Amino acid sequence: MSERLKKLSEAGVSIWLDDLSRERIETGNLADLVKNSSVVGITSNPTIFAGALADGERYDEQVRRLAADGADVERTVFELTTTDVRDACDIMRPVWEATGGVDGRVSIEVTPDVAHDTEATVAQASELWAAVDRPNAYIKIPGTPEGLPAITETLAAGIDVNVTLIFGLDQYQGVMEAFVAGIEKARDNGHDISKLHSVASFFVSRVDTEIDKRLEAAGADKSLFGRAGVANARLAYKAFEEFFASDRWAALEAAGARRQRPLWASTGVKNPDYDDTMYVVRLVVDDTVNTMPEKTLEAVADHGEIAGDQVRPNYADAQATMDELAAAGIDYDDVIAVLIREGVEKFVKSWQELGETVRGSLEQAKA
Template sequence: MSDNLKSLSDAGVSIWLDDLSRERLETGNLADLIKNSHVVGVTTNPSIFAAALADGERYDEQVRELAAEGADVDRTVFMLTTRDVRQACDQLMESFEASGGVDGRVSIEVAPDLAHDEAATIASAQELRDEVDRPNVLIKIPATTEGAPAITTTIGNGISVNVTLIFGLERYRHVMEAYVSGLEKARDAGQDLSRIRSVASFFVSRVDTEIDKRLDEIGGHDDLKGKAGVANARLAYREFEKFFAGERWEALAAAGAHKQRPLWASTGVKNPDYRDTMYVDDLVVADTVNTMPEKTLDAVRDHSDIQGDQVTNHYDDAEQVMAALADAGIDYDDVIDTLEREGVEKFEKSWTELLETVQGQLDQAKG
């Protein structure tokens, strides 16, 4: 067991792996990470599945079976990905039960091209939940304007949700509001609130990438590079602390509701000049999830520096960073708008690549 990973877990951070493939499932790789690396959850996205299906021959047999049944590409992708997620849920079931449902979670995302279609997102979330058919699945819904009512309805239907593609503080507040409104709907409909869980995936490294690029265009502010992502996330955690307090929340908590934990996403460092564990070391705080690619997990195991809570005692520092960026000419709202738009576009592109890969495999299977 890695002392660094144990220290991170002991500090209240749930370690989730940001990757999944049938190879990981069938070779015992995921089981090994669960056993020896404190991994207690898995997140997926279209990019991850596109890579897994492009590189792995382990999907060929199922593709041939689906081709013989006459399945189209959308149905084939649905069946391939839900099978992987179901198997991962099974491998994490012990973690799920041991944590009382806090962890042991596996996320699967509604199709990105539904991001701006509320009704289709709600229907897709239900279909994915029903097909995976495991209590520890999380349905990922993007935090678009149209996503908020879909989140509320899905939570209200008793489905656990991972809200993804959150970059800014205002959007994050809307996400928490959507979650709590959903819990109130669920309570009024007689749902068991204790069975509903949610995380809010707040993206970190992409904020630095965008702001660093703008600082380069402005010139003369190298001292501010690589600071926005952590500062923004720290201020998000302050919003989390504020929101899940007071009479409205206490009434839901008394009915069995759980807080929607912040999940630090996009925690692989994009700039090689930065510490490769900075988005882990600098965001240690209780009641959070850090989902990381295996490369980052390995780096944390090898040379991370876990020093306990690095968030709640740094709110003033975070405010100073954001104020300095504004003084330097960085338009925060424009940065967030750009990241939200590009985030959906990137996932849509990955989804298209996934469909193209699977269509090629279907064509080959048909002869």
């Protein structure tokens, strides 16, 4: 057991792996990460599945079977991904039971073609939930304007939700509002709200990538580079604390409801000049999740310096950083609008790549 990862867990951070493949499941690698690396959850996305399918032969038998049944690309993607998530849920089930449903989670995402269609998102979330058929699954729904009512309705149906593609503070406020509305509806629909869980995936490194690019173009002071992502996330946690201190939430909490935890996503460092553990060690605070690519997980295990709460004591510093960026000409609202739009575009591109990979596998199986 890595002492650094253990210390991170003890600080109240749930360590999730931002990767999933059939190879990890079948070789015992995933179970080993749970046992030895404090991993208590999994996130997946289309890029991850595309990589897994392209690199591994462990999907071939199921692809051949689906091809023989006449399955199209869409159905094949659905069957392959839900199978992996179901099997990963089974591996993570003891963690889910030990933590009362807080961790031991495996996330699967709705398709991007429904990102701007509320009703279709709700329908697909329900379809994925039924297909995986495991209580420790999370259905990922983008925090787009159309996604917000879908988050509410999906929670209202008693389905656990991982809200993804959150970049900005106003956007995050809307996500928390949608979450609470969903819990209230779930209660009114007769669901046991003490068993409903949700996380809000707040993206970190992409904020630095976009703002650093703008700072460089403006010839800004180098001291501002690489500071926005962490500052933005720290202010998101401040917003989280303030939101869940309301009387409205207190009434739900008294009925057993659980807060929607912030999840730090996009925590792999994009700029090689930056500390490869910065989006983990600088965002240590209790009641959060940090989902990491394996490379980042290994870096934290090897040399991550875990020094207690790095968020609450730094609220003023985070705000000062954002003020400095504004003074340097950074238009925060425009940055967030661009990141949300590009996030959905990348989401679409990843699904297209996954579809092409599956199409090739089906054609090969039929040859």
